[in-house]
Amino acid sequence: MKIATWNVNSIRSRLDHVVQWLGANPVDVLCVQETKVTDQEFPRSAIEAIGYQVYYSGQKSYNGVALISRAPLEEVRAGFAPVVGSIVGEAVVGELDEQKRVISGRWDNLQIVNLYVPNGSEVGSEKYAYKLRWLSMLRDYLQTLLLQSPHVLVCGDFNIAPEDRDIYNPTGKANHIMASPAERTALQQAILELGFVDTFRQFSEEPEQFTWWDYRAAAFRRNMGWRIDHHYLSPQLSPVAIGCVIDKTPRTWEKPSDHTPVIVELNLS
DNA sequence: ATGGCAAGCAGGGCTTGA
Numbered sequence: 001m002k003i004a005t006w007n008v009n010s011i012r013s014r015l016d017h018v019v020q021w022l023g024a025n026p027v028d029v030l031c032v033q034e035t036k037v038t039d040q041e042f043p044r045s046a047i048e049a050i051g052y053q054v055y056y057s058g059q060k061s062y063n064g065v066a067l068i069s070r071a072p073l074e075e076v077r078a079g080f081a082p083v084v085g086s087i088v089g090e091a092v093v094g095e096l097d098e099q100k101r102v103i104s105g106r107w108d109n110l111q112i113v114n115l116y117v118p119n120g121s122e123v124g125s126e127k128y129a130y131k132l133r134w135l136s137m138l139r140d141y142l143q144t145l146l147l148q149s150p151h152v153l154v155c156g157d158f159n160i161a162p163e164d165r166d167i168y169n170p171t172g173k174a175n176h177i178m179a180s181p182a183e184r185t186a187l188q189q190a191i192l193e194l195g196f197v198d199t200f201r202q203f204s205e206e207p208e209q210f211t212w213w214d215y216r217a218a219a220f221r222r223n224m225g226w227r228i229d230h231h232y233l234s235p236q237l238s239p240v241a242i243g244c245v246i247d248k249t250p251r252t253w254e255k256p257s258d259h260t261p262v263i264v265e266l267n268l269s
Numbered sequence: 270a271t272g273g274c275a276a277g278c279a280g281g282g283c284t285t286g287a
Contacts, residue, residue, distance in 0.1 A: 009286085010276055034286085036277070061277050062285070119286055159287070178287065214287070216273035226287075258275080258287080 001266045002027040003112065005155040005229055006250075007212070007259035011035040011066065014257055015043050018068075019050055021250055027263060028070045029107065031114035033157045035064030042066070057100045065103045065114050065156070073105030073112070084141050096137050104145070110237075110268070111149050113142070115156035123180045131159070135186035142194055152234040153266075154196060157212075157259065159228055160187045162198060165207035166227035178228055195235035199244040199264050200227070211246055212259045220251055231264040242267045 004027045008014040011032060022030060035042065035058050047054045047068055057078035058064035067073060077083060079097035081090060083104070101116040115138070120131035145152055160183045164170035173179040192198075200209070210225025219225065233241055243265040251260040 013276065034276095121285085121287090157287095176287095212287070214273080215275055218273090228287080255275085 001107075001110075001268050002263055003029045003031070003153060003155065003231070003266070004261045004263040005031045005033075005114070005157070005231060006261040007033040007116070007157040007229060007257060009034050009257040009259065010037070011064075012037055012041075012043060013255070015046055017250055017253060017256065019046060021247075021261065022050060022052065022068070025247065025261070025263065026070070029073075029112055030068040030261075031112070031155050032066045032068065033064070033114070033116035035066050036061055037064060055103060055105060057103045059100045063099045063101055063116055065101060065116050067103055067105050067112065067114055069105070069107065071107065073107055076103065076105040078103050080137055080141050084137070084144050087144060088137070088140055093137065096134055101134075102141070106149075108268075109149065109151050110266075111145055111152045113145065113152065113154040113156075115154065115158065117156065117158045117160065119159050120177050120183065123175050123177055123182075128177070132182060132186050135183075135190045139190040139194070142190065142196075146194060146234060150234060150236040152196075153231065153237060153264070154191065155229075155231040155262070155264070157229050158187065160184060161226050161228055162187060162230075166209075168208060168210070168224040168226070178226060191232050196232040197235070197238040199231040199233050199238070199241050200246075200262065202238065202241055203244050209246060211262055213251065215258050229259055229262050231262060233264075237266070240267050241265070
């Protein structure tokens with residue numbers, strides 16, 4: 001089974017790329033972020049026409065996530081609230097669910113979680129505080145999911161490079177958004193401390209394996225990138241991973257997303 | 270240190286992203 005994550009930077013602008021990529025890479029589930037479209041305006045028919053089901057949680061202009069799946073998914077849930085609302089309080093979770101950044105669904109035994117973690121703007125800003133609050137809620141959310149089923153895959157755009165080897169030039173970036181110690185600690189607490197494993201690092205220790213390159217300054221050509229799109233597998237699931245690769249091809253296409261897909265392969269036998 | 274590029278919304282220039 002293959003599952004991919006890809007921040008498409010507008011599903012309407014990138015619809016041809018998504019269709020083309022799925023034609024060449026017929027993964028079972030594609031998790032997309034930054035769809036930037038309301039549910040009413042989501043271009044579902046183009047996805048369905050190539051044999052995929054689609055589930056989405058979107059809003060006007062910003063954010064938005066979707067699950068594109070070769071088979072119907074069960075228990076599709078949008079936001080934190082359907083999982084942890086009754087535990088942490090609907091009001092607490094409500095504020096964090098206003099921005100559409102979370103959708104999950106189940107394929108057989110496998111819970112698939114698709115995330116668009118807040119960017120955070122600048123270290124110390126109001127948005128930065130929101131990002132850290134959001135990651136704290138993510139921990140409660142994943143802890144609850146793990147109790148419901150031990151087989152959980154969490155993927156998406158995390159807007160955090162876990163280590164310095166995941167940044168093209170890490171010197172002096174300790175106060176940079178996506179690299180600050182508080183963000184890395186929050187990621188540690190929300191994901192790794194629950195036993196999740198960074199799937200890409202199960203297969204490669206190579207530095208400078210990036211998933212995002214700034215549109216500006218010819219960053220892609222110069223490989224000035226960041227590894228901020230990830231797959232994490234729960235402790236019971238990580239042993240069945242048989243590969244995790246970054247596909248840089250779509251980043252070379254005309255008018256690309258600034259992110260490129262990351263694909264994980266599982267041997268669920 | 271700053272800007273650089275792209276998308277959305279709206280029909281000009283701002284906001285957001287990372």
